């Protein structure tokens with residue numbers, strides 16, 4: 255299996271590193287527009303192989319898409335990250351152009367690839383890659399839900415002083431302040447979270463999750479990369495190993511949840527064909543309202559792209 259990661263910055267290099275040391279692919283190509291950066295990081299990851307004991311070959315490329323030819327999965331992380339005071343939506347004008355060019359280049363050499371978009375604003379960049387590639391929606395998906403859910407699970411694990419492994423959760427909607435965590439579908443070792451955490455505390459954790467990206471931007475002056483890079487690698491793994499994992503991912507909705515015009519995070523089964531199935535939950539009235547608000551926000555940003 256061959257995987258390309260476009261963008262050798264913080265998220266892309268982390269993703270390539272996880273793909274390598276966990277031997278998720280045989281070959282990982284890291285590509286960046288900045289001279290030498292991808293080659294250097296790919297070489298550094300390769301030199302770690304004898305220490306961490308893996309044999310995934312990592313190859314770097316400065317904008318030479320020939321090297322990416324025949325990739326099974328392509329992860330697109332190229333684009334600006336936000337700085338303190340910015341919203342993800344503020345990145346649209348620069349990142350839309352980058353995602354468009356990158357997608358066009360990638361598909362010339364890997365026409366059968368599954369595309370995983372990471373660049374922000376996530377839902378709208380997934381839309382951009384979809385229109386630029388004209389691939390079926392099941393093969394153009396965005397990473398955000400695994401990250402947002404991981405933050406929510408990590409905060410809950412901290413609150414309850416239990417292993418994060420035992421927190422199961424699902425979260426829907428756009429990757430932004432309007433995301434929709436679903437406490438009704440959150441369990442701790444099979445126990446409904448509402449039996450273990452009081453309503454006020456749970457609400458505070460949900461609020462922290464919604465602004466989880468911003469919390470890190472404020473601390474570091476740029477956005478997160480360890481969890482985002484690992485989350486993208488986990489999606490790659492589900493695809494290349496045909497694991498049929500159930501994850502929230504961003505996909506174009508075509509009638510599911512009564513929505514047919516928007517890219518939103520929803521739970522799906524992820525396997526060798528990309529999205530094998532969109533899972534439709536029976537949302538209650540409040541959850542439907544939150545999802546409608548999220549859709550409205552994403553549609554507003556999609557409209558900026560359409561202009």
Ligand SMILES: NC(=O)C1=CN([C@@H]2O[C@H](COP(=O)(O)OP(=O)(O)OC[C@H]3O[C@@H](n4cnc5c(N)ncnc54)[C@H](O)[C@@H]3O)[C@@H](O)[C@H]2O)C=CC1
Pocket residue numbers: 260261262263264265266285286287288291331332333334335336345349352355356371372373374376397398401429476477478479482
């Ligand atoms: N979906 C999500 O949950 C998350 C999304 N992000 C987004 O991921 C993107 C990348 O973030 P970082 O890695 O922290 O940024 P970074 O600045 O560290 O890396 C971005 C890389 O993209 C490269 N690049 C720019 N234009 C390119 C082009 N045309 N072709 C190839 N490479 C190009 C840059 O040279 C740079 O090395 C940002 O848009 C950020 O907002 C970050 C974290 C989570």
Ligand SMILES: O=C([O-])CC(=O)C(=O)O
Pocket residue numbers: 335336342374401429466467468470471477478482
């Ligand atoms: O906050 C950002 O700009 C990056 C991102 O999407 C996240 O970490 O959730």
